[in-house]
Amino acid sequence: MAKDNDSGAASRAKSTSRETKDSATQYAGADAELSLLSGVESPADVKALGPQQLPRLCREVREFLLDTVQRTGGHLGSNLGVVELTVALHRVFDFRRDRLVWDVSHQAYPHKVLTGRKDRFDTLRRTDGLCGFTHPDESPYDLFHTGHAGTSVSLGLGLAMGMAHQENPPHAVSVIGDASLGAGVAFEALNHAGATRQKLLVILNDNEWSISKSVGSLSKYLTKIRGSRLVQRAGQETKSLVQAIPLIGPRVDRALDDVGEVLRHVFVPGHVFEELGVRYVGPVDGHDVEGLVKTLERIRELDGVVMLHVLTEKGKGHPDGPSHPERVHAVKAAPKKASVGKLEPPAPQGAAEPKPVAFTNAFAEALIDAASRDVRVQAITAGMPSGTGLDLYAEQHPSRFHDVGICEQHGVAMAAGMAKAGMRPVCAIYSTFLQRGYDQVFQEVALQDLPVLFALDRAGPVGQDGPTHNGVFDIAYMRTFPNFVLGAPRDATDVKRMLQLLLKVDHPTAMRFPRGNAPLHEDVHASEREEMRVGKAEVLRDGVDGGVCIWAYGSMTETALRVAAAIQASHDTAVAVVDARFVKPLDEELLAKHLRRYKAIVTLEDHQRAGGFGSAVLEAASRAPGASDGRMAQVKLLGIPDRYVDHMTTREEQLASVGLDPAGVERTVRQLQSGQSAAEIR
Numbered sequence: 001m002a003k004d005n006d007s008g009a010a011s012r013a014k015s016t017s018r019e020t021k022d023s024a025t026q027y028a029g030a031d032a033e034l035s036l037l038s039g040v041e042s043p044a045d046v047k048a049l050g051p052q053q054l055p056r057l058c059r060e061v062r063e064f065l066l067d068t069v070q071r072t073g074g075h076l077g078s079n080l081g082v083v084e085l086t087v088a089l090h091r092v093f094d095f096r097r098d099r100l101v102w103d104v105s106h107q108a109y110p111h112k113v114l115t116g117r118k119d120r121f122d123t124l125r126r127t128d129g130l131c132g133f134t135h136p137d138e139s140p141y142d143l144f145h146t147g148h149a150g151t152s153v154s155l156g157l158g159l160a161m162g163m164a165h166q167e168n169p170p171h172a173v174s175v176i177g178d179a180s181l182g183a184g185v186a187f188e189a190l191n192h193a194g195a196t197r198q199k200l201l202v203i204l205n206d207n208e209w210s211i212s213k214s215v216g217s218l219s220k221y222l223t224k225i226r227g228s229r230l231v232q233r234a235g236q237e238t239k240s241l242v243q244a245i246p247l248i249g250p251r252v253d254r255a256l257d258d259v260g261e262v263l264r265h266v267f268v269p270g271h272v273f274e275e276l277g278v279r280y281v282g283p284v285d286g287h288d289v290e291g292l293v294k295t296l297e298r299i300r301e302l303d304g305v306v307m308l309h310v311l312t313e314k315g316k317g318h319p320d321g322p323s324h325p326e327r328v329h330a331v332k333a334a335p336k337k338a339s340v341g342k343l344e345p346p347a348p349q350g351a352a353e354p355k356p357v358a359f360t361n362a363f364a365e366a367l368i369d370a371a372s373r374d375v376r377v378q379a380i381t382a383g384m385p386s387g388t389g390l391d392l393y394a395e396q397h398p399s400r401f402h403d404v405g406i407c408e409q410h411g412v413a414m415a416a417g418m419a420k421a422g423m424r425p426v427c428a429i430y431s432t433f434l435q436r437g438y439d440q441v442f443q444e445v446a447l448q449d450l451p452v453l454f455a456l457d458r459a460g461p462v463g464q465d466g467p468t469h470n471g472v473f474d475i476a477y478m479r480t481f482p483n484f485v486l487g488a489p490r491d492a493t494d495v496k497r498m499l500q501l502l503l504k505v506d507h508p509t510a511m512r513f514p515r516g517n518a519p520l521h522e523d524v525h526a527s528e529r530e531e532m533r534v535g536k537a538e539v540l541r542d543g544v545d546g547g548v549c550i551w552a553y554g555s556m557t558e559t560a561l562r563v564a565a566a567i568q569a570s571h572d573t574a575v576a577v578v579d580a581r582f583v584k585p586l587d588e589e590l591l592a593k594h595l596r597r598y599k600a601i602v603t604l605e606d607h608q609r610a611g612g613f614g615s616a617v618l619e620a621a622s623r624a625p626g627a628s629d630g631r632m633a634q635v636k637l638l639g640i641p642d643r644y645v646d647h648m649t650t651r652e653e654q655l656a657s658v659g660l661d662p663a664g665v666e667r668t669v670r671q672l673q674s675g676q677s678a679a680e681i682r
């Protein structure tokens with residue numbers, strides 16, 4: 001289907017490249033010694049270099065990333081770890097014909113630098129700029145727009161199968177990280193791949209890190225292999241020392257050989273993969289670019305599925321890398337320097353401005369408190385402890401914290417087991433990543449009617465990660481399950497109140513909240529709020545008979561309040577605002593009253609329109625008393641239209657791009673007030 005936003009990432013990025021200074025030239029100008037990279041416009045230029053120039057090219061790419069990504073923000077640690085691997089891959093293969101798939105693809109920045117996009121790096125993850133993941137609209141070297149872990153082996157195997165009929169089929173290469181290999185789907189792919197005779201090279205980029213330290217027994221196994229390499233190297237060094245010992249050296253050397261022989265039978269690196277029919281090669285040094293080139297040239301023509309185990313260092317070259325708690329997995333954009341001479345106005349005296357609180361932190365604090373009161377509370381993350389705030393929770397309740405790795409399906413099913421055993425498990429999983437556990441949410445939780453609570457962080461557009469990470473389907477994919485209670489708190493106070501309430505519900509529950517800060521000022525003080533009850537909405541602003549009423553969901557309530565206040569101030573017209581609070585069950589009693597009282601109801605959500613909160617309101621309206629007498633309010637749905645919202649610098653820009661910012665909502669409300677019908681308004 002043609003993309004609605006007709007620009008496309010490639011033209012978008014090109015259009016901005018003229019505006020942004022050529023970062024590579026700017027960079028190369030900084031130091032004439034670093035001119036090698038500025039001469040690389042495509043992988044052909046990498047192939048044209050002498051082998052002895054490759055280490056210098058790697059140094060320059062690493063310096064380039066350190067310089068640009070710390071300005072733009074983005075995924076740095078993973079990219080610093082694959083510089084040599086990327087140079088070697090583009091040196092040995094021709095990915096205009098051969099096929100290269102990056103798992104997640106957050107580590108594809110060096111790949112983008114070498115495939116003609118280094119000049120656009122100042123636009124990385126910005127509106128109309130380079131995508132932070134591979135994107136086919138940007139380059140023929142990018143095969144898929146991905147961002148969810150574990151799928152590269154499946155994609156690579158599919159490519160290999162699709163090309164197998166060709167006379168001289170191109171190579172298929174998948175690069176997967178150690179933590180992503182732990183994602184179930186990756187083992188589904190290996191299980192199948194090993195049983196086929198397909199020609200596929202799987203490169204395991206093992207840096208021992210996920211976002212936080214890698215977890216699970218697979219990680220332990222890989223560490224054992226890494227350790228055995230150290231043993232091998234130590235063995236070789238010992239051998240040369242022993243052989244130099246006069247008289248007894250040769251005899252000791254022979255004895256050591258026998259020990260080595262025994263060890264080789266005790267632990268064969270990679271034997272797990274070999275048993276799956278995957279030919280294991282390694283482990284090799286992932287930062288020895290010339291060694292990598294030689295190894296890739298040697299294994300390129302091997303038949304069947306080959307795994308090359310590459311040992312790398314996440315965050316390599318970053319001064320804080322070794323000590324950083326997440327090996328600089330992600331860095332924020334450097335703050336813009338205030339222009340010289342511009343003095344920031346002094347902070348207003350009097351009451352100190354309240355400090356912003358991230359929804360994530362409000363959730364973490366509420367969960368810590370809940371777990372202190374209820375020993376049944378268990379918290380589960382799927383490889384995202386810091387992103388979900390569970391790292392803070394783990395400090396307080398380590399025995400009731402579980403990081404299952406990038407295994408959302410397993411995490412959800414395990415939570416069902418815990419609930420069955422009388423626990424109150426809370427799965428803190430980003431909205432988009434819970435899509436991986438969809439069937440477990442249905443079968444293991446909803447169908448069993450078990451009290452598992454899903455805390456869906458990053459609900460709604462997320463800004464710079466774009467469509468792979470926007471959490472815009474969760475209402476639709478959970479609302480259809482019988483037994484579920486679905487809610488969305490409007491601010492930090494209600495995050496805590498809703499968590500406390502849902503933990504008492506003996507059914508599956510979910511609460512969604514966005515990436516970013518909760519409203520700085522709360523409209524109603526915590527002590528003055530009505531008791532929160534499941535399925536009950538709250539009228540925050542009254543309206544006028546025959547007027548317009550906004551039914552808002554979750555964090556969009558703040559926008560509705562701002563719009564109502566603006567219209568009141570400018571046109572002295574009251575617009576009612578309702579915090580719907582629950583989409584399932586919906587407050588149908590209040591809705592029925594409003595359908596009779598107002599001429600139009602606007603539903604407001606940061607979710608796809610299809611199947612979301614507005615759809616639930618329409619469904620309820622269709623069965624409200626008097627639905628067929630033609631005297632009911634019209635309903636106008638405001639949500640994300642049927643397309644994907646590209647990455648943009650901020651979530652707010654994404655919302656504005658689909659009319660969900662205060663100005664867009666106000667426009668719709670005023671059109672309805674002026675008598676336009678909901679159907680006419682675009």
Ligand SMILES: Cc1ncc(C[n+]2csc(CCOP(=O)(O)OP(=O)(O)O)c2C)c(N)n1
Nearest residue numbers: 078147148149177178179180209210211383
């Ligand atoms: C299904 C899914 N869950 C969670 C994430 C979030 N995530 C992005 S990268 C990452 C860690 C990946 O670790 P690894 O595969 O070892 O790659 P590295 O960053 O170490 O190169 C995680 C958990 C994701 N992208 N997809």
Ligand SMILES: CC(=O)[C@@H](O)[C@H](O)COP(=O)(O)O
Nearest residue numbers: 106147330387458462465515
């Ligand atoms: C690559 C990946 O999937 C994660 O690093 C993700 O980008 C984290 O998102 P937040 O920055 O919203 O935590």
Ligand SMILES: [Mg+2]
Nearest residue numbers: 177178209210
């Ligand atoms: Mg890793």
